[in-house]
Amino acid sequence: MPQNTQPIIVLVRPQMGRNIGSSIRAMVNCGLTHLRLVSPRDGWPDQDASDLSSGGMDHMTEIEVFDTLEDALADCHYVLGTTARQRDMVKDIYTARSAAEKIKSIVAEGQKTALLFGPERTGLLNDDLAHCHGVITIPLNQDFSSLNLAQAVLLVAYEWSQVRDDDNIKSHEYLTGDSEPATQKQVQEFLERLMMEIDDGNFFRNPDVRPHMERNITNLFTRARATDQEIKTLHGIVSALIGRKKAKSKA
Amino acid sequence: MPQNTQPIIVLVRPQMGRNIGSSIRAMVNCGLTHLRLVSPRDGWPDQDASDLSSGGMDHMTEIEVFDTLEDALADCHYVLGTTARQRDMVKDIYTARSAAEKIKSIVAEGQKTALLFGPERTGLLNDDLAHCHGVITIPLNQDFSSLNLAQAVLLVAYEWSQVRDDDNIKSHEYLTGDSEPATQKQVQEFLERLMMEIDDGNFFRNPDVRPHMERNITNLFTRARATDQEIKTLHGIVSALIGRKKAKSKA
Numbered sequence: 192m193p194q195n196t197q198p199i200i201v202l203v204r205p206q207m208g209r210n211i212g213s214s215i216r217a218m219v220n221c222g223l224t225h226l227r228l229v230s231p232r233d234g235w236p237d238q239d240a241s242d243l244s245s246g247g248m249d250h251m252t253e254i255e256v257f258d259t260l261e262d263a264l265a266d267c268h269y270v271l272g273t274t275a276r277q278r279d280m281v282k283d284i285y286t287a288r289s290a291a292e293k294i295k296s297i298v299a300e301g302q303k304t305a306l307l308f309g310p311e312r313t314g315l316l317n318d319d320l321a322h323c324h325g326v327i328t329i330p331l332n333q334d335f336s337s338l339n340l341a342q343a344v345l346l347v348a349y350e351w352s353q354v355r356d357d358d359n360i361k362s363h364e365y366l367t368g369d370s371e372p373a374t375q376k377q378v379q380e381f382l383e384r385l386m387m388e389i390d391d392g393n394f395f396r397n398p399d400v401r402p403h404m405e406r407n408i409t410n411l412f413t414r415a416r417a418t419d420q421e422i423k424t425l426h427g428i429v430s431a432l433i434g435r436k437k438a439k440s441k442a
Numbered sequence: 443m444p445q446n447t448q449p450i451i452v453l454v455r456p457q458m459g460r461n462i463g464s465s466i467r468a469m470v471n472c473g474l475t476h477l478r479l480v481s482p483r484d485g486w487p488d489q490d491a492s493d494l495s496s497g498g499m500d501h502m503t504e505i506e507v508f509d510t511l512e513d514a515l516a517d518c519h520y521v522l523g524t525t526a527r528q529r530d531m532v533k534d535i536y537t538a539r540s541a542a543e544k545i546k547s548i549v550a551e552g553q554k555t556a557l558l559f560g561p562e563r564t565g566l567l568n569d570d571l572a573h574c575h576g577v578i579t580i581p582l583n584q585d586f587s588s589l590n591l592a593q594a595v596l597l598v599a600y601e602w603s604q605v606r607d608d609d610n611i612k613s614h615e616y617l618t619g620d621s622e623p624a625t626q627k628q629v630q631e632f633l634e635r636l637m638m639e640i641d642d643g644n645f646f647r648n649p650d651v652r653p654h655m656e657r658n659i660t661n662l663f664t665r666a667r668a669t670d671q672e673i674k675t676l677h678g679i680v681s682a683l684i685g686r687k688k689a690k691s692k693a
Contacts, residue, residue: 213590216590217593219583219586220582220583220586220587220588220589220593221582221583222582222583245588245590246586247586250585250586281667281668281669281672288604330603330604330607331471331472331473331600331603332470332471332472332473332603334501335470335471335497335498335501336471337471337496338471339464339467339496341593342468342471342592342593342596345593345596345597346596346597346600349582349597349600352581352582352583353539353581356581417532418532421532
C-alpha cells in the first residue's frame with residue numbers, strides 16, 4: 192500500500208516498550224503499518240515492544256525513529272494530535288470518528304497525514320500540539336477518561352479502519368452456515384401441519400381464541416428465521432412427538 | 443443509573459486477572475459499570491485485576507461472579523457474544539457498531555442485555571454462543587485480527603458509548619480558548635491595511651496579476667480562522683515590520 196494512503200502513527204517520547212508493542216498490535220489490527228517514534232525513552236529496538244506486539248511487528252511496513260517531532264513531521268502535510276483534555280489553544284477539535292473522516296478526505300488528495308500520541312505520563316505538550324492542524328479528543332466518560340497509550344491508538348486506528356473500509360463492511364449479516372434460509376413457503380407448510388396436528392390433539396379448546404393463538408404461534412416460528420434444515424428438524428420433532436403420543440395411547 | 447439502561451459485560455472463564463482489570467478500565471472509560479464473571483480461572487477478588495483497572499474498580503456499580511454461563515444470563519433478555527471468526531451456526535451477525543445500535547433499541551424497551559467475551563486462549567465456545575441471540579464480529583485486518591480481551595471489550599464498549607451519547611457528542615468543534623473568533627470585518631480591515639502596506643512596499647510590481655495575488659493572500663488569512671486576539675497580533679506584526687522598514691530607510 193503506498194504510504195500516502197494511510198496515516199502515519201507518531202508516538203512522541205513514548206516511555207515503555209510494552210506500550211509501543213501493544214500500540215503496534217492495535218495498529219496492525221486496524222491495517223496501519225507506518226510508525227514513527229520520536230525519542231523513545233528506552234531506545235530502539237526494544238524487546239518488550241516486540242514481545243507485546245504479539246507478532247504485529249512482522250506486519251509493519253516501516254518503523255522510523257527520529258530525535259525531534261519536527262523531523263518526524265517534516266514530510267507530512269496534515270497532522271492531528273490526540274489529547275484527553277481541552278487546551279487553551281486555537282484548534283479544530285475532532286472526535287476519533289470525525290477525525291477519521293477528515294483524514295480520509297485528506298488522504299484522498301494524496302497528502303501525507305500523521306496522527307500524534309503523547310507520552311504515557313503527560314500526553315502531548317502544548318509545544319507538540321502547536322505542530323498539529325487540529326486535535327482529537329475521544330469522547331469518553333468524563334469522570335474516568337484516561338486511556339492507556341495502546342488503547343488510545345486502538346480507538347483512533349479503529350475509527351480510521353471503519354471509515355477506510357466503509358464501502359466493504361456489512362453492518363449486519365445473517366449467517367446460516369452451510370444451509371439456506373427457509374422460504375416462507377417452507378415455514379408455512381410446517382405451520383399448517385403443526386396447526387393440524389395440535390388441533391388433532393385438542394389444543395384449540397376455545398374456538399373464540401383460536402385465531403389469536405394461531406397468530407402467536409405463526410409469529411413465534413417466523414421470528415425464528417429457520418433454515419431449510421431446521422424446518423426439516425421441526426418436522427422430525429413433530430413426527431417424533433406424534434409417534435410418541437400414538438405409542439403411548441396404544442400402551 | 444438503573445441496571446437495565448446499560449448492557450452487562452460478561453467475561454466467560456477469563457484466565458488472567460490483569461486482563462479482567464484492563465477490561466474494567468475500558469468499561470469505565472465508556473461508562474459501563476456492570477460486570478459478571480463466569481468462573482474466573484484465578485478466582486475472585488484478584489489483586490492483578492484491581493491494579494490493572496487503574497482505579498476503575500472504584501467506579502463499578504456491580505461485579506458478580508457465577509459458576510456457569512447459564513446462571514450469569516438467567517435474568518437477561520437479549521445476549522450478544524463476541525467472536526473473531528465465523529462459526530457454522532445460525533446467527534445474526536453484527537459489527538461492534540451495529541451491535542451498539544441493536545442493544546440501544548433493546549435497552550430502550552427496558553430489557554436486560556448482556557455482551558459476552560470468551561477466554562483469552564479460545565474465545566467463546568460454540569456451546570457458549572448457543573446462548574446468544576446474535577454474535578458480534580469486529581471488522582478488522584483479516585490477516586491479523588486477534589485482539590486481546592481488554593481491547594475487544596474497549597471497542598465494543600466504545601461503540602456502545604458513542605451510540606448512547608450520540609445526541610450529546612459534537613463530532614467537530616472549533617476551540618478558541620479565551621478569545622473569540624474574529625469577525626470577517628476584523629479580518630477584512632486587517633487585509634486592507636496589509637494590502638496597502640505591501641503595495642506601499644512595491645509588492646505588486648505587475649498590475650496584471652495583482653487581483654490574483656490579492657485573492658491568494660485573502661484566502662490564506664481567511665483560512666487561518668483567526669481570533670480577535672490573533673488579528674491584533676497580526677496588526678502588531680505589520681506595525682513592527684513597518685517600523686523596522688522605516689527605521690531601516692532612515693539609516
